[in-house]
Amino acid sequence: MTRLTLTRPDDFHLHLRDGAMLAGIAPETARDFARAIIMPNLVPPVVTGAQAAAYRERIAAALPGSDFTPLMTLYLTETTDPADVVAAHKAGIIAAVKLYPAGATTNSASGVRDFDKVRPVFDAMAEAGVPLCLHGEVTDAEIDIFDREAVFIDRVLDPIRRANPGLRVIMEHVTTKDAVEYVRANPKGLGATITTHHLIINRNNLLVGGMRPHYFCLPVAKRELHRQALVEAAISGDARFFLGTDSAPHSDDRKECECCAAGCFTATNTMPLLAQVFEREGALDKLEGFTAHHGADFYGLPRNATTITLEKQAEPVRFPAKIQTGAGPVTVFEPGFDVHWKVVG
Numbered sequence: 001m002t003r004l005t006l007t008r009p010d011d012f013h014l015h016l017r018d019g020a021m022l023a024g025i026a027p028e029t030a031r032d033f034a035r036a037i038i039m040p041n042l043v044p045p046v047v048t049g050a051q052a053a054a055y056r057e058r059i060a061a062a063l064p065g066s067d068f069t070p071l072m073t074l075y076l077t078e079t080t081d082p083a084d085v086v087a088a089h090k091a092g093i094i095a096a097v098k099l100y101p102a103g104a105t106t107n108s109a110s111g112v113r114d115f116d117k118v119r120p121v122f123d124a125m126a127e128a129g130v131p132l133c134l135h136g137e138v139t140d141a142e143i144d145i146f147d148r149e150a151v152f153i154d155r156v157l158d159p160i161r162r163a164n165p166g167l168r169v170i171m172e173h174v175t176t177k178d179a180v181e182y183v184r185a186n187p188k189g190l191g192a193t194i195t196t197h198h199l200i201i202n203r204n205n206l207l208v209g210g211m212r213p214h215y216f217c218l219p220v221a222k223r224e225l226h227r228q229a230l231v232e233a234a235i236s237g238d239a240r241f242f243l244g245t246d247s248a249p250h251s252d253d254r255k256e257c258e259c260c261a262a263g264c265f266t267a268t269n270t271m272p273l274l275a276q277v278f279e280r281e282g283a284l285d286k287l288e289g290f291t292a293h294h295g296a297d298f299y300g301l302p303r304n305a306t307t308i309t310l311e312k313q314a315e316p317v318r319f320p321a322k323i324q325t326g327a328g329p330v331t332v333f334e335p336g337f338d339v340h341w342k343v344v345g
């Protein structure tokens, strides 16, 4: 197959940032994607419906003439007002609420420490049908960073789901076989996003032969067997697994320094990279479900009516190495293998 026309994809986990960075990188997503779930971890975070509405306006202003639709989220804190969440969802301002355990990742200091404190919000969300997106890692100093996702499932996620069986939950950017197995074993109300980069790199790519700051993200890439479990889930056709790129731009000076910020930037080349990965697995026929159908169905959104076309090139395709923004250059994720697919329409 050399030409592939798919329903236009959506990105169910995206960082667009704000200000000059937003202006510089938003077109990279809007070029290929119809919609994206926009992460609220700005500084300060997006915590109220009014702030989400204002952020949505700033995104629209950064994309003049584009029909891209940002699907907004609220950043859950221990003082979030359940009534504000429900009202913002009812008004069509937000599509979901995002839970960051305090300290788990970039800009998560205002996240949740005591999960009991947000029970009333979960109850209201379950009642009103508002989905919960999770950064699923514990933050306890004694837990090894490579085990933090698996421990989160047992200690935090499973208890939340038992206490609120009606809550619809999306485990974001899953990185382990454990997470894939947990989703498979819990058929009701549970979905998971998988990033582009976690389908491509394992922890050796991050650490062998020198540390690669542009491969550092959270949750950190795991062993090869986990990457393989993610690929199997993505190409399985199982509708509970869908694309959330977690494209998370940081300017090069924040990546190439003593304390490198976490995040990989894949907005520019995600669809060609995924086509390459799915083709390698003999699963190009599963790419449309993963990138365009499963997530929309999970969120109860209509599937996009427009399409995207990818074409296989004889020569490897060259993508820009960096996107220049008013907030500095951002390095585009480099997969470490030749990519022959190109978006042509």
Ligand SMILES: NC(=O)N[C@@H](CC(=O)O)C(=O)O
Pocket: 015, 041, 105, 106, 107, 135, 216, 217, 218, 219, 246, 248, 249, 262, 263, 264
């Ligand atoms: N994934 C990351 O490594 N970083 C994200 C935050 C997140 O999604 O955890 C960011 O905002 O930079």
Ligand SMILES: [Zn+2]
Pocket: 105, 135, 172, 173, 218, 219
């Ligand atoms: Zn995260």
Ligand SMILES: [Zn+2]
Pocket: 013, 014, 015, 039, 246, 248
């Ligand atoms: Zn993220």
